Amino acid sequence: MRALLLLGSMLLSALASASPMLLLTQQQAPYSVQMADGSQQGLALQTIRCALQRSGQTAVIRFVSWSRAQRLVESGEADGYFPASRNPQRDERALWIGPAAQQQWRWYLRRDSRLDPAAPEFIQQAKVGAYAGSNMHQWLLDHGYHISVSPPGHDQMLDVLLAGRADAVLAANLAMEALITSRGAENRVRSVLLQDKPLGLYLARHFLVQQPQLAEQLQQQMQRCYQLPR
Incomplete structure (x- = not known):
């Protein structure tokens, strides 16, 4: 048997x-x-x-x-x-x-923004976003952030940021930087490291x-x- x-x-x-x-x-x-x-x-x-x-x-x-x-x-x-x-x-x-x-998770903000993602008040004051279904979106939910946008795809994150629909978006560094370069937006955006992932x-x-x-x-x-x- x-x-x-x-x-x-x-x-x-x-x-x-x-x-x-x-x-x-x-x-x-x-x-x-x-x-x-x-x-x-x-x-x-x-x-x-x-x-x-x-x-x-x-x-x-x-x-x-x-x-x-x-x-x-x-x-x-x-x-x-x-x-x-x-x-x-x-x-x-x-x-x-x-x-x-x-991959690095990085906060992306407009260049003229004075917000500091490391500041204690950021979590209460900032409107943030990440694309739907992403680990970053789940992390924002788990940590109590004010999520104002969650588009279905990663490549829309730059658009919602530049349009002012979010103060900051959480994104994968290589993917976001490739997108920023392709759109010629290097002088319009800055980033802050959150963690290696x-x-x-x-x-x-x-x-x-x-x-x-x-x-x-x-x-x-x-x-x-x-x-x-x-």
Whole structure:
């Protein structure tokens, strides 16, 4: 009986590994980008593809909105999402594997603003924002900030800031700085560091039950791929 159970477990594992994983991400330069010709690139995407290949795994990567990506993984319609920083709510349903890319959470304010995010009164006085579904948005909620905007995508954060719909927005540094440069807004915005918050891959715990060794394999390879020169 034990032999049959072991054989059944091995067959299920083999079948699971033979099927490509479905991983979801969002359009967020420079971490994950889908080009007009359909090709995919980015700092986090490159690291994750490298780790998958070294682990002998195949994956289909699809671009969707960030909130939808997390909902689909929670409902079992997809296996994982990236690039994501950790928080307790995500840890309950999925396992974080990383890092895949570095990230700083930074406050972005208009250049002429006199507000200081480090001042005690900032949390009561400032109207702030982060994009919907992001860890930054959850962090603002958890810490009692006055959230005035929560657009569906990261790339709208600069627009709401410059339009005065928020006094400050909390955003990922590389993505926001790429956006600021592309819009020629370097002289209109300043930033203040909040914390380092590396990005990684979240895999659904119900998916990992089928392949109990996968998380450890991917974690080992992710560390190797993350250290490769870019």
